[in-house]
Amino acid sequence: MAQRFNHEALLRARLELELTQEELAASVGVDVRTYRRYESGEVNEGGFSIRQPARRKLIERLSAELGIAAADLVIDAAPEPPAPAPKLFPPEHVHTLQRAPHFVGREEILDELWAWASAPEKGQTPGVVALVGVGGAGKTAIAERLVTRIGDAPRHGGLFVWSFYDDERTEAFLAHAVRYFAGAEAQAGERLEKLLLALGSGPPHLLVLDGLETVQASGGASRAHGELEDPLVRRLLVALARGLGAARALVTSRFLLGDLAPWADAGARTVQLGPLPPTDAARLLRSWGADADGEALARVVRASGGHALSLAVAGSYAGAFLGGDLRPLDPLDLAEAARDDPLARRLARVLSAYAAALPDAERDLLARLSVLSAGADEDALLALASASPRVAGALAGASAESLRRALARLERLGLVFRAGGEPPRWSSHPFVRDHFRGLLPVSPSAVQAAMSPPSEGTLIFAPRQKPRDRGRLDAIEDVLRTLLAAGQPTEAYRVYSQTLGGFSHLGLVLGEMSRGARILRMFGETTNPGSPAASLAWSYRLALLYERGLYAGALGDLAFARRSYEEHNTLIEGASELSHLVTGMRTLAYTERLAGTLSAARAHASRSLVIAESAGLGAHMARGIALYASIAHDLGDIEAARAGFSRLAAMGDARVARRGLWEAEHLFALGQRAEAVQMTEANVAACERLGWAGHAAQGHVLLGLAVVDEDPAEASRRLAAARAWVAVSGEVEMAARVHELTARLALARGALFEAAREALAGEQLAEACGLGLFRARLLALGLEIALARGDDGMTVRAKDAPDRVLVEDAWGRADVLHWAGLCLSSVGVAEIGKRYLEEALVLRERIGHPGCDATREEVCRR
Incomplete structure (x- = not known):
């Protein structure tokens, strides 16, 4: 029977004898790197045999040294179970991508995408491919052709199709994706992490994400053009671009993905869709029924600029209403263009002609269908037909049969498509929606109310119990959107703050950070006179800006959080109510501290404290003093x-x-652990009594770090308590702290691979979110673990580690220099290693680091 080395027994015996790995390795005559392979179980990889004389001798020495029978160190391995059949994933079409009835050209792009998507391993191919082009260029049509070519048969890697045109709710996307890829439900705060873990597990999973521009900024005072507004989507795409198993994503957008620029032409590739070549453009016109001589065809092709949707609509219009003759289209002047989107806006004249040529019922149906981005099913349209004649228009009193006939005709004309679902919904291209929505004689909110009337009680501003159910949250969000569309931003803000409970309920209790951030984006830029936010009362605008920062900070978008707080503070400058300014300056300082920009953090904290002291704001003074001292x-x-x-x-x-x-963190760093533990235990108990779960979670992590080496069971209990908060809130600062404690706990257990994985995951999270303070701590921890593992790849990482740490971060820099120096010295890079250790010693002595003696010993040893 096959055998294995009982590394669990070895670890237990060493801990019972209170020996270090170095001490036991020396006593049995092997180097510590070899010993660690035995204690971690790495020697069992590929099977374990004692036929080698050197290995037999080592077993004998370990047996004698630890008092364990050799037969208890080398045991029979359990028979290998038969390998399970690889899991197959049936494709998941959450949304139906709009199919181009007549698809022409783009063969080269499709062939490249097919080779990329069907490769069993990602290899050197990018993790993200973005199809970028103006509206109507054919991005969705290409994605749909690729998905159709892949087919509906179960695959080794999953295929997940989501349209942000149909549903821009990031939390809904993540919940659905986790269920599909991980096969489990997840709380709001843990969805992204579980999804990343599932995608990185190995199979060549493919996500197709259509209409990403709905979660990208169009450019303004707060965000750059194309910047991803949802940090969770940004982190997902960055992880895929960086490399996540064999997983990959195809996205379509009108905007370039500036967030992925660092991985351009490596982990991320952009395919810009230009105009169709003249021959393909002519083919597309004919395929829609245009029948004209070469010159008439060429004139329309030139006027359209090769824009696919313009050509399709022109050909469909000519085939349906002009007997295929393109010549009457000339007076429409297809070449006239708006400034912002020249190719797409050439459609306006053709669509205006279409609207005039359509029967009244079909035109009014298309205009009203365009109100809902996710489309509408037959029941919703029948509800609309029974509304008042002013709202229903020419659809008033329409039967189900007449609606079906109208929809079938609009589908043949390429103006609507079946959007899937059960029962099926009908939708249209976003540009067609934009045009026909403008033909409504009533407000979109009136049509929306007729199609999907709000549930009873939705508009109660201050319910006794805040909503928790996802369906009710969705309904209230729809009411908010309707109120804003109707020009009632004050009522909309009251629904957010009172019915939904604002950040304190939506964010901290439910963990619906993405939803809260999206709702506040609906109010627009506070600096734009045309946005709803500009007409809000001053106190509401203040709260809106402050809570924007809270959501952004919790989600890991520190840059946007800082901009929100800065705008908040600018708005309040000169006001008589100073407590808001004190709070805003202090929260900005806190955010700068997380980012690692410590001088800026100190300046903001100092100003906040000065104002609090001058105004006699005692509670604010205490908070300001503590933050200033921490910085x-x-x-x-x-x-x-x-x-x-x-x-x-x-x-x-x-x-x-x-x-x-x-x-307590200050005391713990200085080695005053007993005092820090006592203070934190009392603090955690008080926070739990007061319901301050986030503060209690931070205390649990600190207490876990304090006992991780002596009492792993207690550290595990503290870790579970902290994880529970992260699962609810998704707060990235706490997630980074949890990664640190998890890695420390694994290191204490000797589970070095797990420790390395957790430290790296935490470091990558900190890097993606700009958490400079935590990035240094996790980088130092990763180097410590790499040294324990004898990781062959640590040399390059250790060499450039100090360059990746902010100079101002004294503690993080001191630890990184210490562990980088030890790593380099262990692999023979003595000169650089000693220099790093000497720098670490100078810094550690200056700050009173309790590890000074250890660094000094290492310097003397070199």
Whole structure:
């Protein structure tokens, strides 16, 4: 029977004897790297045999040293179970992509996409391919052809199709994707992480994401053109571009994906769709029924600019109403273009002619169908037909049969398509929707209300119980959108703040961070006079800006959070109510600290504190002093940090919540663990009594780190408590802290591969979200684990590690230099290793780091 080395027994025996790995390795006469392979179980990879004399001798020495029988160290391996059949994924078409009835050209692009999508391994191919072009260029049609070519048979890798045109809710997308790829439900805060884990598991999964521009910025004061507005979508695409198993994504958008620029031509590739060549353009016109001589055809092709949708609509119009004759189209002047989107806007004249030529019922049906981006089913349209004549228009009193005939005709003309679902829904191209929506004689909200009337009680501003059910949340969000479309931003804001409970309920209780951020985006830029936000009362605009920052910070979009707080603070400058400015300056300082821009953080904290002191705002003073002291600690100004925390004690401050946690972290870093633990235990108990789950979670992580080496079981309990909060909230700062504790716990158990994986995941999260402070800590931890593993790839990583840490971050830089120096010294890069250790010693001595003696010993040893 096959055998294996019992590495669990080895680990248990070493811990019981209170030996280090180095001590036991030396006592049995092997180097520590070899010993670690035995304790971690790596020697069992590929089977274990003691036929080698050297291995037999080592087993004998371990047996004698630990008092364990050799037969207990080398045991029979359980028979290998038969390999399970590989899981097959039936394709998941959550949304139906619009099919081009007549698809012409683009063969080369389709062939390249087919080779990319069907490759069993990703290899050197990009993780993200973006089809980018103006509206109507054919992006969705190409994606649909690729999906159709892949087929509906179950695949080794999943195929997941989502249209942001139909549903722009990121939380709904993530929930559905996790169910499909991971086969499980997940709470709001853990969906992205579970999805990334499932996608990175190996199979060549493919996501097709249509209409990404709906979650991209169109450019403004707050965001650059094309910037992804939802941080969760950004993190998903960045992870795919960086490399996530064999997973890949095809996305379509009108905008370039600037967030993926660092991976251009490697992990991310952009395919820009230009105009159709003249021969393909002529073929497309004829396929829609145009029948004309070469010159008439050429004139329309030239006037259209080769724009696929313009050609399709022109050919369909000529075939349906002009007997195929293209000449009457000449006076429509297809070449006239608007400034912002020249190719797409050439459609306006043709669509106007179409609207005039369609029967009244079909024109009014298309105009009203265009109100709902996700389309409408037959029941919704019948409800509309029974509405008032002013709202229903020529559809008033229409029967189901007449509606079906009208829809069938519009489908033949290429103006609508079946959007899938059960019962099937009908929708149209976004550009067609935009044009026909403008023909409505009533407000879109009136049509929406007729098609999907709000449930009873939706407009109650302050319900006794805040909503929790996803369906009710969706309904209230629709009401919000309707109110804004109707020009009632104040009522919309009251629904958000009172019915939904604002950030305190929607974000902190439900973890619906993406939903909250999306709702506040509906109000538009506060600096744009034409946006709904501009007409809100001053106090509402203040709250809107502040809560935008809270959502962005929780989701890991620190850059946008900072811009929101800055705009908040600018708006309040000069006002008599100073508490809002004090809070805004302090929250901005907190965000700058997370980003690692410590000098800016200190300046904002200082100003906040000065204003609080001058206005006699006692509670704000305590919070400001604690934050300032914590930033001083990060900068390595230990005396200033001590002075600040001492001042809090003299004030009689209770030191609960964050200000107590900051002081405990300061004490823990200086080696005063007992005092830090005592303070934090009391703090966690107080926070749990007050319902401050986020603060309690941070305390649990700190307590777990304090006992991780001596009491792994207690550390695991603390970790579970902190994870529960992250699962609800998705708060990225806490997620980074949880990664750190998880890695430390795995390191203490000797599970080095797991430890390395967790440290790297935390580092990548910190990098993606701009958490400079945590990136340094997790980088240092990763180097420590790499040294323990004897990782062959650590040399390059250790060499450039100090360059990846902010100079201001004294503690993070000191630890990175120490572990990078040890890593390089262990692989023979002695000169650089010693230099790093010497730099670490100078820095550690300056800040009073408890690891000074260890660094000094290593320097002397070199």
